[in-house]
């Protein structure tokens with residue numbers, strides 16, 4: 001079906017009084033499929049002071065368009081506000097305000113309608129001027145009905161296409177974020193899909209990824225997009241709680257359960273009733289607590305420490321780990337049955353270095369956040385700085401990028417964040433590329449190059465964790481002792497000491 005098939009056929013059967021030439025063949029169909037995407041008929045506004053012209057155009061278009069008519073500019077502007085048209089047929093010469101007035105008001109708006117000006121054959125110059133001032137096209141009176149048909153059809157199809165493209169672009173663009181998560185890489189798109197699907201279920205989710213990849217943000221998105229979003233999201237970091245306290249932290253305790261238990265205390269499981277319990281670093285859960293946790297997960301009931309009463313809860317569990325739980329299961333460190341209970345829907349977040357396409361969007365997102373928080377005006381990141389960011393290996397993943405941008409925003413004094421504002425470690429990674437070249441060309445030996453690279457990574461990790469060795473070691477996924485040995489070997493000491 002064409003965009004406006006009916007009036008054309010009618011026009012052919014019964015020549016319109018304004019018609020000079022009548023169509024003898026079918027007008028081209030154009031991209032008519034798009035009409036199916038419009039929720040209603042396209043709206044056409046006819047602005048002309050001559051009632052005869054208004055009526056003729058209305059009759060010609062009314063079967064396929066919502067036609068509104070106005071006898072002058074003021075009424076036309078009112079109609080535009082009431083029912084924004086997709087296309088305006090505009091007479092230029094009218095008593096009172098001229099069509100140019102309406103043109104200049106409407107053509108400069110966001111997403112203006114198509115505007116076709118109607119002029120006498122002897123005023124082509126005026127029509128050309130109108131086009132220069134924003135009209136889409138012109139038609140000369142008396143109308144060539146076929147030309148009018150084709151023009152209206154083409155313009156409406158074109159507009160529908162533009163809207164469809166904008167809609168799809170918004171949809172695709174919208175996929176660059178989900179809740180607070182930013183990412184356009186294929187990996188993140190896949191993760192967004194899983195989050196959306198799993199959020200609607202009650203399934204237990206296991207988020208796996210290295211430190212700083214966004215595990216907690218993913219867990220929150222699962223909660224926020226599900227039907228428990230109005231209920232609590234309770235987070236417990238198993239790595240941060242001493243082994244002897246974790247059981248009472250999770251399940252609560254009765255008064256007198258142990259020496260320090262002066263009062264009854266509600267645990268995180270109970271606190272999360274009807275909501276979600278986020279168990280971060282589940283791989284660190286003490287073996288003694290794993291069995292109780294498994295039962296709570298399976299039966300949704302448990303006893304407080306020192307208590308006999310069985311407490312039922314309705315909790316959705318979302319767990320996270322940066323460990324390889326499968327190998328922990330193999331080594332007997334983590335219970336296999338608990339692993340299978342927890343790993344119902346795994347969501348694996350790759351390290352940032354494996355999805356460098358996300359670096360720019362993330363950097364821009366953090367820039368926007370940091371500069372707003374600092375109450376600064378608009379800022380952009382220079383191309384060179386983006387290149388440096390995309391090049392850097394990000395051992396600390398997104399968290400490290402976030403810190404780097406905050407650092408850069410604090411240093412940048414203009415509206416452009418440049419390479420010089422980035423942490424030295426990030427920029428130095430570019431130097432490593434030079435080093436690689438030097439090795440390739442035989443100017444530098446393998447031993448020297450790898451030592452240099454090691455040193456660079458260690459300095460970066462130390463700088464990005466404020467020379468906190470425990471955090472730097474975590475970031476590099478090595479023990480603190482191994483880091484210390486390397487620091488000694490490279491004679492690295494925190495700034496200000498020597």
Ligand SMILES: Nc1ncnc2c1ncn2[C@@H]1O[C@H](COP(=O)(O)OP(=O)(O)OP(=O)(O)O)[C@@H](O)[C@H]1O
Pocket residue numbers: 180181182183209210211212213214215216217218322362365398399402
């Ligand atoms: N995709 C992302 N979009 C926007 N911000 C992100 C994204 N991923 C991570 N972040 C930000 O990076 C920081 C680290 O994220 P998060 O705490 O969720 O990581 P994590 O994997 O839980 O780290 P850890 O293992 O160290 O606990 C947070 O400030 C978070 O807001």
Ligand SMILES: [Mg+2]
Pocket residue numbers: 215216280
């Ligand atoms: Mg975390």
